[in-house]
Amino acid sequence: MSMSPPPGWYPDPSQTAAERWWDGSAWTEHRRAPAPQGAAAQPGSGPVPVPPGPGFAAHGPGFSTTAVQPLPARTGGRRAKAVALGVAGAVLVASIVTGFLVLQDDDGDPTAGPAPTTSAPPAPSPTTAEPTASPSPTEDPGTLVDQLNGITLPVPDGWEKAEHTVGDETALQTPGTYDCPGDPGLCRHGKITSQTATGTDERSPKKLATADIEDAADAAYDHDALDRKPFGGITRHEQVRSGTVAVAGRGGYYVRWRVYTKDGPGGYVQSLAFPSSTGSEAMVVVRFQLDAGAGAPPLSDIEKVVDGIRPVGDSATGGGVGSSVGPTP
Structure with a gap:
């Protein structure tokens, strides 16, 4: 699929020791020293643009680029299966204990009323919740x-x-x-x-x-x-x-x-x-x-x-x- 790299700072094709701003369709005249690891690559807030890899040939205006889609990251695997089996086992044990207590009172009389039960703790979620983005400061209207x-x-x-x-x-x-x-x-x-x-x-x-x-x-x-x-x-x-x-x-x-x-x-x-x-x-x-x-x-x-x-x-x-x-x- 042919597409253009998103706006961001990329290695300057004309200056190997600098980065240059690509506005999504053409190079601008903005250049800077390469940003340190973790620094924002685009002025203002927002995600850090990923520099063009082997799939992008950022040649500047007038050139098409081909995006190579990476394979999706493995989100499950053996660790996820182990967590799921452990959770299932804990729920099964809690169910057996609860059933036994329902059938007996403190003296072991099977005709007595049900004993108080304790709910099993909720199973941990296998996924991590998305962090809530902090609200951006209000821009000065003046x-x-x-x-x-x-x-x-x-x-x-x-x-x-x-x-x-x-x-x-x-x-x-x-x-x-x-x-x-x-x-x-x-x-x-x-x-x-x-x-x-x-x-x-x-x-x-x-x-x-x-x-x-x-x-x-x-x-x-x-x-x-x-x-x-x-x-x-x-x-x-x-x-x-x-x-x-x-x-x-x-x-x-x-x-x-x-x-x-x-x-x-x-x-x-x-x-x-x-x-x-x-x-x-x-x-x-x-x-x-x-x-x-x-x-x-x-x-x-x-x-x-x-x-x-x-x-x-x-x-x-x-x-x-x-x-x-x-x-x-």
Whole structure:
């Protein structure tokens, strides 16, 4: 049977001394040193993925793999039979003793009433009960966790966490929708996404953000995944801001455009790039989309989110424009 390995950390085919994250269909740019025995292989809670064995050839995107099903483990055997025979013998002896006491009283008179009996202890179960999973701690409603990239994003007032996302991205969005002014569909006044930069080896935050901003603008205001134009397409744009910024204690770079559309008031898009503080420090891209019309959130929400990005488990390391960080490539 042809199938793809499940998402998890596997030996990196291009770096023998590292593990690389497989998202179920393609390699991401996340790498790390091999995890110690017993360590979690996937960010967050959940079972540890088993690395591909002889049955899996994890070559990466575009290759099929063949799963070889292992023989089922023997759960019975001689030990189980011995336990079953012992239990049966104990039950038989208890039944004989109980019957004898029923037929006699303390003086051995067979006509006397039945003597009190003691129930035989219940036979031990041959199986082991499944351990009860401990409930996971309640997630902070004011924080969005991006486990894969090792960061958290604050949820500004008037925003919510998106329940449905694409691929490995995490997202914030404004609640409620409205009819798109262009092609039929539903639009939102704002959206923020966080994901790993894939398909590139670029390590410069400035070059990465500068290259990403056009794609971010097209995805937000020109055409969607179904090739519809919710805003009638982009007519023009202008760059309004750009520069270095500290993000979760790392040096990053951002570019912001004001986008004008054929239908509707258009809006603002921003691409923010910085290295992750976990694993192989893969590059992370956070995209911002805010409408320019009535009902849209304030532009200051962009700065609130950037300033509030933190490494997972480190609430003290922040960022923002003007913060002290190392040079940005």
